[in-house]
Amino acid sequence: MDRATRAAQQVDDQFYRVLTVLRAVTLVYAVGINAARWRDFEHPGAAWVLIGVMVVWSGVVTWLYEPRHRATWVFIVDMAITLALLRSTEYTHTDEMLAAHTFTLTTYWVTTVVLCWAVRWGVTGGLLATAIVQSVDVTMRPSVNSSTVGNIFLMVLAAMLVGYCAHALRVAAVRRVEAERLAATAAERERLARAVHDGVLQVLALVQRRGAEIGGDAAELGRLAGEQELALRSLIQSRARGEVALDGELTDLGQALDQLAGPKVSVATPSRPLMLPSDVAGEIVDAVRACLSNSIIHGGVDTSAWILLETGDGRLVVSVRDDGPGIPPGRLEQAESEGRLGVATSIKGRLRDLGGTAELIDTAGQGCEWELCVPLEQMPPVPQKR
Amino acid sequence: MVRVMVVDDHPLWREGVARDLTEAGLEVVATAANGTEAINRVLATRPEVLLLDLNIPAPDGVEVTATLTQRGLDTKVLVLSASGEQQDVLDAVKAGASGYLVKSASREALLDAVQAVARGESVFTPGLAGLVLGEYRRLSEAPPTDEPDAPRLTDRETEVLRLVAKGLTYKQIAERLVLSHRTVQNHVQNTLRKLQLHNRVELVRYAIERGLDD
Numbered sequence: 001m002d003r004a005t006r007a008a009q010q011v012d013d014q015f016y017r018v019l020t021v022l023r024a025v026t027l028v029y030a031v032g033i034n035a036a037r038w039r040d041f042e043h044p045g046a047a048w049v050l051i052g053v054m055v056v057w058s059g060v061v062t063w064l065y066e067p068r069h070r071a072t073w074v075f076i077v078d079m080a081i082t083l084a085l086l087r088s089t090e091y092t093h094t095d096e097m098l099a100a101h102t103f104t105l106t107t108y109w110v111t112t113v114v115l116c117w118a119v120r121w122g123v124t125g126g127l128l129a130t131a132i133v134q135s136v137d138v139t140m141r142p143s144v145n146s147s148t149v150g151n152i153f154l155m156v157l158a159a160m161l162v163g164y165c166a167h168a169l170r171v172a173a174v175r176r177v178e179a180e181r182l183a184a185t186a187a188e189r190e191r192l193a194r195a196v197h198d199g200v201l202q203v204l205a206l207v208q209r210r211g212a213e214i215g216g217d218a219a220e221l222g223r224l225a226g227e228q229e230l231a232l233r234s235l236i237q238s239r240a241r242g243e244v245a246l247d248g249e250l251t252d253l254g255q256a257l258d259q260l261a262g263p264k265v266s267v268a269t270p271s272r273p274l275m276l277p278s279d280v281a282g283e284i285v286d287a288v289r290a291c292l293s294n295s296i297i298h299g300g301v302d303t304s305a306w307i308l309l310e311t312g313d314g315r316l317v318v319s320v321r322d323d324g325p326g327i328p329p330g331r332l333e334q335a336e337s338e339g340r341l342g343v344a345t346s347i348k349g350r351l352r353d354l355g356g357t358a359e360l361i362d363t364a365g366q367g368c369e370w371e372l373c374v375p376l377e378q379m380p381p382v383p384q385k386r
Numbered sequence: 387m388v389r390v391m392v393v394d395d396h397p398l399w400r401e402g403v404a405r406d407l408t409e410a411g412l413e414v415v416a417t418a419a420n421g422t423e424a425i426n427r428v429l430a431t432r433p434e435v436l437l438l439d440l441n442i443p444a445p446d447g448v449e450v451t452a453t454l455t456q457r458g459l460d461t462k463v464l465v466l467s468a469s470g471e472q473q474d475v476l477d478a479v480k481a482g483a484s485g486y487l488v489k490s491a492s493r494e495a496l497l498d499a500v501q502a503v504a505r506g507e508s509v510f511t512p513g514l515a516g517l518v519l520g521e522y523r524r525l526s527e528a529p530p531t532d533e534p535d536a537p538r539l540t541d542r543e544t545e546v547l548r549l550v551a552k553g554l555t556y557k558q559i560a561e562r563l564v565l566s567h568r569t570v571q572n573h574v575q576n577t578l579r580k581l582q583l584h585n586r587v588e589l590v591r592y593a594i595e596r597g598l599d600d
Binding site: 201202203204205206208209210212213226229230233266267268269270271272304305306308309310311312319321323363366369 | 396398399402472473476488489490492493511512513514515516517519520521523524526527548551552553554558561562
């Protein structure tokens with residue numbers, strides 16, 4: 001069992017412990033009430049036997065609600081026995097007592113099983129249990145009066161409240177465990193990042209610079225060191241930003257784009273994370289990758305590229321520029337009309353699928369520049385981390 | 387001759403950079419390995435440019451920058467960072483740093499940057515431009531109660547900053563927008579200055595609020 005599940009279960013355990021107390025208190029109340037009026041019963045002997053069953057069952061079911069026995073059948077059996085005891089009121093009580101709306105044999109003791117259902121299955125479970133218990137109660141009375149309605153109302157309130165609280169506390173417990181885990185992971189990563197920064201990155205950067213100055217084979221070494229330095233830096237950078245989405249379905253687009261950085265590729269992103277559904281982020285990164293390969297195809301391997309991520313006005317914009325020869329106006333349309341589906345078409349297609357656009361910007365001879373826009377309305381809200 | 391001070395906790399790096407600067411004819415007036423040394427030696431030697439690593443033993447680079455700004459010194463801070471800590475770089479710039487360079491930048495790029503900063507210019511990498519754009523965006527989207535009097539970029543400044551973030555040189559930007567090189571430089575500098583001013587106002591406001599609460 002993982003820590004989150006265990007935390008949720010601890011919340012449940014506490015609720016059932018409280019309900020054990022409630023069961024004991026309502027049991028004492030029921031025994032007391034019935035002891036005070038046992039001469040009024042139509043069948044006092046049977047009433048005492050049934051009260052005995054109630055006491056014994058209270059003990060047994062308390063044991064059954066322990067974490068190691070707690071299973072769905074326990075809740076159902078508890079409900080069945082409670083209903084049977086409740087319904088036996090019809091036998092023990094006189095018709096006058098039923099008509100006068102005196103307490104049932106079980107009195108408030110029936111509430112416990114309703115609340116157990118509420119803890120187990122939330123508001124829905126609580127309301128269902130209320131409906132079952134109250135329909136059994138109401139149908140044995142000749143008429144409905146204000147106190148019956150009042151009882152139903154109170155039980156509905158209690159079931160909803162307990163059902164909601166149990167759910168909310170479970171969610172809170174799971175989140176807390178998750179937050180603690182994230183904090184611990186982040187602290188560890190920061191320590192690692194610092195250690196790596198102090199040593200490896202500095203040396204790699206130095207090798208790169210000195211290598212370039214010495215030239216020859218050393219320049220090649222320097223270039224390799226530079227590549228590794230960048231890769232390591234972007235890794236640490238993303239780690240330091242602590243981007244581990246609470247919801248596994250989300251990805252920080254900024255961090256994803258950072259991974260594309262290289263000796264010839266510079267990436268500029270805002271410091272705030274931009275959390276997007278992972279598949280959307282993946283599509284955008286793939287489109288950017290396609291832009292980059294397009295740059296290399298047209299401009300050669302020495303082409304430099306710059307990626308810029310911006311948000312605002314309800315949309316995100318990723319610009320990808322290179323310093324290659326550029327694409328002459330009308331060139332794409334011509335290729336398309338000739339039936340050649342190139343990289344450009346696939347970039348446009350990907351963006352269209354996301355409800356966005358991909359445009360080639362006229363840069364007046366300053367390389368080739370793509371602007372990829374995606375509307376953000378459909379996206380989940382951005383979690384605030386800072 | 388530009389007077390420079392180098393702050394880095396890594397001796398190999400510190401000496402290497404200092405040697406590069408000296409060979410290029412600049413005067414390295416001091417070096418320091420941590421924040422406290424850095425502040426003390428800046429006060430003692432008054433360099434024109436402080437070449438500052440952000441990841442140094444406390445007080446860190448951001449705090450050193452803030453302290454120097456508060457003291458109203460003329461020393462320009464050029465942040466040199468290896469691990470590209472985005473938030474730290476942004477914080478340092480808001481605290482008053484004039485520019486930012488990654489450590490793997492070539493010797494020529496480093497020397498150019500030191501000279502530019504000494505002349506009073508801002509040194510922007512595309513990465514830093516992206517951060518600054520993001521920061522203005524954050525300020526414009528924050529509720530007015532959280533960020534009163536938040537600075538705004540003019541359309542022209544946004545345009546220029548976006549082009550810097552897309553890797554264009556000031557010369558290329560000037561060509562594309564049909565502006566002078568100087569005007570481009572001014573626009574870039576204004577974006578930083580507004581952010582730094584706002585940051586100082588915020589600090590004062592914060593100090594006053596704290597003072598009233600005590």
